[in-house]
Amino acid sequence: MSRDSFDHKAIEKKAQDRWAELDLYTTDLTDDTKDPYYLLFEFPYPSGDLHIGHWYAFALTDIFARKQRMDGKNVLFPIGFDAFGLPAENAAIKNGVDPKKWTYENMDRMRTQIRSMGASLDWSKEIVSCDPSYYKWTQWLFTKLFEHGLAERKNALVKWCPKDQTVLANEQVNDGHCERCGTEVEEKNLTQWFFKITQYAERLLTDLDGLPWREDIKDAQRAWIGESEGAKLTFMAHGPEKDDTTQPIPVFTTRPDTVFGATYLVLAPEHEMIEVLIQDASNPDAVREYQRATARKTERDRSENKEKTGVPLEGITATNPATKEEVPVYIADYVLNSYGTGAVMAVPAHDERDFEFATKFNLPVKQVVRPRFVDESNPPREGKETVERDMIIGLVRNPKNGKFLCLNWKEQPWTTFVVGGIETGEDSIEAAVREIHEETGYRNITFVRKLGGISQTEYFATHKDENRIAYTQAMLFDLVDEEQEALSPEEAAKHELVWLSPQEITSRKIQHAEFATVWQRLQNGIDTYVGDGILFNSDGFDGRDNREAMADIVEFAGGERVKNYRIRDWLVSRQRYWGAPIPVVYDPEGNVHLVPADHLPWLLPEDVDFTPGAAGAGKSPLATSKELHERVTRIFGEGWVPEYDTLDTFVDSSWYYLRYLDPKDDHDFSDQSLMKKWMPVDRYSGGSEHTTMHLLYARFFNKALYDLALVPTSEPFGERFNRGLILGPDGAKMSKSKGNVVNPDGVVEKFGADAVRMYLAFIGPYNEPGNYPWNLDGTFAMRKFLDRVNALYEKKTDAELSDETTKHLALAIKKIGTDIDRFKFNTAISTLMTLVRELEQLPQVPMQAKRTLLILLAPLAPHLAEHLWSKLGEEGSVHQAQWPAVDESLLAVNEVTVTVQIQGKRRGEITLRPDSNEDEALMLAKSIPTVAKAIEAGPPKRVIYVQGRILNLVF
């Protein structure tokens, strides 16, 4: 340490004692003299030891908390523990310790560690979610949701983690694996508790628009909710005989405009109507076998192997509601039972998946929308007659070298494929063969396939003085041999033949959209058209724009327009011990009853066997509790049984921000008048991993409570900032197995709490989720900086404050202030460093400067600032000081440096008054030799002068 070093341990203790003595951080929530400001971070899980990530989360948010107080706000900055959860239970299984003991001991240790940060947390509001005084109200809120139909018990296909021996919410499954332990999840059909978040899908979506969040956070939620607009259409399905039953099969589609092209129907293998239809099908065994095979596969297997599979319901057909035609019915696992209606109308011409299936099962493809192109170089003209023509585009490929036959047109700067009209009596393939022969002389070619469907191109035919619509079919041919006949003189005069490689064709960018589209399709191997266009093969709708006709087609087909959502109901039961018991019991008939409020908290039993499977497969350890069974019998009677499942810990964290306002209330979950005053949370800082889980759940929960008139606002959070991650020194994510975990205690011990938090603040912007590697050198450097600040206070203070220093201080106050407000601590610190350097240059540091510097330092290095504050002989705490107001007049500059450019290139700079005019600037600029020389040669053509910024001369 340097000779001017300070004893960080001593000053940390002294400062923290002083704050406690002055009781600076107990927020009086009823104080009406100041504006309330609710600053929240995600309450930590008591995993045991404080991680550097905790510092990043709490100490940096504290910078902002302190600044808000200095701005005169009444700041609520609380902390608590998200203390239910799996690790406690796993420790119990592994080491035989009681989860409760394990959790409470961890919290004790962590409290001490957190206090060492010196963060301005209000511990008087602390909550612990596993404490009965807290989960009493988690349970009570559950009963409210149940009473209003927002919690229900239902049978559903759910995700099951075989390692954790519990069901999981959809949000807790990543790529088919348990989010927590990485084990591949299974699917089970179980009766479980759900919260009906789907009922709130639309509001969760639309209310996002009004939230002051970054777009990426909103977009992630939008994607998770997954709204699609479309229609519900009903196909009537029935067997071959007249007296066979007819079943309505509703389908959801986003493209009802293509219903005339629906050539078959597909049901998910789990679709409930299969049970009925199978009775009239001629192949029930094959259908059952396919259902069984699908059930064996995990969702991951299904989507990994995207090769389409399926089985027809032989003999069953369904009536297309638009065409009234009978179409075959299949079951296939590319249709998901849990999305939409579990059935789709298949339109192979306009959907890639349907096309793939249709190709495999030889089903008809019927095009009903054709893309529309307008030749912009020669568009149709008003008032001219319109003539329709059928045309072909022929692509001829030479299989020997992969090149394609193209035409360079002599009268136009175009390169195209062979193009021509279909004569009467010809089909399109014959026409293409003939055109290729006539235009190129090649006659030995074989037809490969048609490329997509028909498109239409509109243009004005100059030589005929008419508008034309060309309906074009593109086709691919292979050259058999290179035998070529001589071209007629007329043909030869029109164009020149060239063979181009695919690269050449792509890079030359074939001019007409129509040809370019054909080429792109061939390259991508896509034969479906999923875009918009003009309807045909669609009875009365022919010729209309598909989007425009959408609503009319839905009506014609007897359907209704609906919105569909991807989000599923939130599965909240867990077959684990360490969570809030679901406050429900079952009577001897198995009916659900809520545990009455006067029996809450419905205590978690303690006499349980944690061993996995001890209670029987798929059952929570609670089932092994004798006490719980006796309790239920005693209160409700003989034959009554308890619910054994506990609540997902995300339920606990969905309302904790409300409890902070009234943490000890035994009569209500929170206080109405305090909620009115403090909600919503002003700023919420947390990790991006919670975007589609906690953040979405809490928004739902709060909205549900709002609808029950239990909370005053429909959104719980105002601003939201997702912070990044601190990586190990090797740049990899910290993990015990990699051995790159940084223990903050050691670093704090060595360099002090202020240096650690300032290093973390300096590493990158806190208002965006970037990931930064931990670097011990950086912490050391930050300590050196603090030593330099400390040394500054050894200097004499007699000098008067100069105008220049006054201005530097004012600029720093403004910049550091706005940067802290925006969570841009990194640039706030760099400004502070620059200011310190300037003060170091002074022979003496005026008192006023010393005082101001400490106020600027206080949010960032609270202990050192406090220490130096008392050393200056100031009263109270530096943290009670006001953030200085900036005298804007001080910021007014009396001279500016203006860059002088010639043709936009920097040639020098001049110094002048900010309000100097162009003439003065020009005069001064002549003192720069290169500029003078340029002006001598001739006057500038143009002079651009931006006051205080730039002078640019153009010659």
Place this chain on the structure above:
RNA sequence: GCCGGGGUGGCGGAAUUGGUAUACGCGGCGGAUUCAAAACCCGCUCCUUACGGUUGUGGGUUCAAGUCCCACCCCCGGCACCA
């Protein structure tokens, strides 16, 4: 594949939103000090000998582009057989 965000020195990152690109810091190099070392202090540190060039690549708009427009490449995050 679709939707976001991004690409600036050896590294973390700045850049008043179109006006001096590389602030601040790390690392590196040199000096000073010391018997020596650490610490502290001072200087240098995008490329180029220079002219000049440089913000992923190529084009464009503009007096002026890291910033705006078009095309492409790469990285990160989210969603994904979602009809």
